[in-house]
Amino acid sequence: MNRLFKRVVEVISGNVRMNNDELDIYFNIPFDDDLEPNLSEITVYNLSQTTINQLKRGQKLSxxxxxxxxxxxxxxxEISSVSTKWEGADRATLIKVLDSVPYNSAKTLQRSYKNNIKADAIIKDLAQALGLKVATLRLPTNKVFKKGYSIDGEIIKSIQNIAEDCGASAYISRQQAFIRPITEGDNHNFVLNSDTGLIGSPEYFEEEKNGKLVKGYKFKSLLQYRMNTASIIQLQSREVKATLRIRKGKHINNGSSFYTEAEAIM
Structure with a gap:
């Protein structure tokens, strides 16, 4: 736990570099297991007007x-919007950021595919029509549509549905799109326990999804950048010892608290 001292926050966008040694920076950054872009909010206090003017819509921010x-x-x-208002004697600049790659998530399509077409071929074609670059495409079951396949509606929903039918998860994380097995993720060999930041006791849950029973845990820790969509972690507490894959959560800094909440499945 000794290394979990002195909080560090760095915001980088173009020529702008901001850090929490010089400015008060708060954020709410959600992440999850689907292709709908997540909207994060970063609030920075008392920025100069010169700096505010350099923060522009469409510009990359990390x-x-x-x-x-x-x-x-x-x-x-990418920056979605920038707005500034006075809060008493302080000037608060709210920066909204989309965790996305450039594509139109609401785009629709009317198209039919031939008999015996495979799921990966449909996904590749739909992704191209959407302008979505997929970093990883790996389907546990490459389903064959014997009677063909038709789409008449939102492309993103069809990609999501086909991926789920094939046992895969489709999501965007840090400006990259992934379609891969629901149990597959990025293993940082990270063990979360009371010594590495676990707060309180994990909460067990069960739910039915696509006819299957899903089991997992919800938990909270001191802010941990290794925890994101599809991160594989070792959760260890008095009640739990399990290898889990994170499916959603959020990183929060509100001034007094600096933490990560997550929901992970077995």
């Missing part, structure tokens, strides 16, 4: 956070 000897990337996206 955030590193953690501690003096252990920090990492928690957000990479």
């Amino acid at each position: 955030i590193n956070a953690g501690y003096s000897d252990d920090k990492g990337l928690i957000q990479s996206g």
